[in-house]
Amino acid sequence: MRLQGLLSFPLTPFTSDDKVDLAVFAEHVERQIAAAPSALFVACGTGEFTALSADEYRDVVATAVRVSDGRLPIFAGCGGGPQQAREFAQIAAECGANGLLLLPPYLVSSTPAGLVEHVRYVAAASPLPITVYQRANAVLDPAAAVALLDIPAVVGIKDGRGDVDGMLRLVTAVRQSGHPRAAEFGFLNGLPTAELSVQAYEAIGVDSYSSAVLCFAPDIATTFYKAVRTGQKDVVARLLSEFYLPLVALRDRVPGYAVALVKAGARLDGLEVGHVRPPLVDVSPEHLAELKAIIARGRAALAEVTR
Template structure:
């Protein structure tokens, strides 16, 4: 994982052509623009990158392309998930494609205990000797004992939270940091909520300063300005951007299930990138919602310009 305790992380989209193929040229352009925006790491073929919609062959080419384009500029993590055997196949493919690490998504459909989740993580991690970030959300929920148990899986380096329960996350962080395990101090925690900027201050207060930013995919100027304001304690800029951009964006995002991806793709298209449609079961943003998104982006940039004046 990136060494910074308050890193900004990029989760690139996966563009598709009109005839439903992965557009590797557009993806390469997108990845290069993301690298130039200055995040600490790329996480490709994850939730925002429509991991669940990719075939194994498509996944291999997406990860290999990201690795090639990123070069030695920053690490590339790849999503892996599904049932245990499927997740192992994707983890091995990520390794072969040159990824620097994995984001292990929740197991497909099946719910279990926190201890069962640790067993799943260990089972998948054995397939590829890559640093692994465990994504906690939906049916994949850790408790403090399970979080500490992850320290016993040598390749697991961090937990990404997508649940939004700050109290529960504090308990995980405290359990790991106070465990006296040799890896406790270096173990990472990431805020992975949709539009994580809205909860950035709350998570930072419990020692979780790094977060993923979907906004970085289509408005890197806003995303990086907000991250800089959080790091520098610029409360005025934080408040202005939350009020003028992030809250309106999140409100629009919540209008339709799946807009966590579809609306971000719409934003990337507004920014001039070839993104194509989302794959089912996701639905593309309606023209009215795209128009609203364009107005929200303009409002955010205007607010940023006033703040900088």
């Protein structure tokens, strides 16, 4: 299952009394499917996996599977310690998910070879295909990336580090390994606001990326994606300067805004996704006003480039 194209990472909505709002989540999933991504990754980073109980996780994954009804693949996040990751991987399989995104192990740091064994340990507990998320304390080297090919369940690597040189080494090692699964193995650009790095990653053979913007401004996200794929450099440059670069500048002002800003944007787009759970903090009123202005600028630029 090699994923290519634009990938959606839906939010997990919460009610005012801090329950998962499955009705809003179902609407959110429908809106994401309408934007035509290649796959949905639910209960992952943007979906606040670490803030969910096992029961909440089960409800979120099952709802996504039900709403999608086979229209596109559903990947579910899993992670934490090895046994917790196994538990959530099993739940995802029971709910009918099509695959897993394995998040970094909780707290513990190790070697690249140790990370491979962690992946192998989780894979042994679930029949689902696994994409390994490289970021934070989960860092692969070329030898470890090639070793993942010997774990049949592992279908790809998602990069959240932003080390293009390092990622090039992983891609090259896998593609030139001679392993029978090398050609089908997938590489995903999973950086926050991946649109800023998509062109650099495309150049090294990473042909899919996650878009948080798809959650609140799918018109901008899909137009940008099509412009990148068709080589419309003027459209790409305009949307970068008028929307993506200002958005990233705002995002970088507060830790955790990579999630909180997306939720705020979804609320501005008319979807009552509610608050973020701690330790994340919600967007301040002044930053919300800035976000609203950035979205307006982005849509104004979008109107001009699509005339």
